[in-house]
Amino acid sequence: KQEVTQIPAALSVPEGENLVLNCSFTDSAIYNLQWFRQDPGKGLTSLLLIQSSQREQTSGRLNASLDKSSGRSTLYIAASQPGDSATYLCAVITQAGTALIFGKGTTLSVSS
């Protein structure tokens, strides 16, 4: 059964810092990996999708990498801003299923 773990559970940084959020998954036979942002009490906003054949994706200040063999992904946020404060969720689809399986998330707080 696929398990997704995100470390750290919470992170506080001053504005302007570069930071890395980590995601690991137990079954490396994944189809896709997707990073989301969730603001308190709100829905999930898609940030980046990495297909299994890809190693990384970039969007603005965000860069996500994928190492399938080791079962890991990282989300790099450059020059963090207070508006980046949210919970970041990592989710994977295994090749055997259709469901997106989520980690518990990393709650990021960026102070000005």
Added chain:
Amino acid sequence: EPEVTQTPSHQVTQMGQEVILRCVPISNHLYFYWYRQILGQKVEFLVSFYNNEISEKSEIFDDQFSVERPDGSNFTLKIRSTKLEDSAMYFCASSLLDFFFGQGTRLTVV
């Protein structure tokens, strides 16, 4: 930009009552999903739906739950007899390749 729309945004219901949560997925998407998130916990998969039938479901999705695509645009989740522990945020999602989620329906069972 196309989006997944959910109604209502908040529903309060008495224990034992039936509720129907509604979703309008993105029009050209092929897969539809329901997820739930109990307050403070992770987002959990309930069911996926493709080609007018359930393609996968979790252990949470028992006989109290059902899904339907009654027409070409709506996708619904029905809970037949709500329990207190069904209180959660319910998210609808649709996908072609990557997943798009709605803003959720907060269900409160009293």
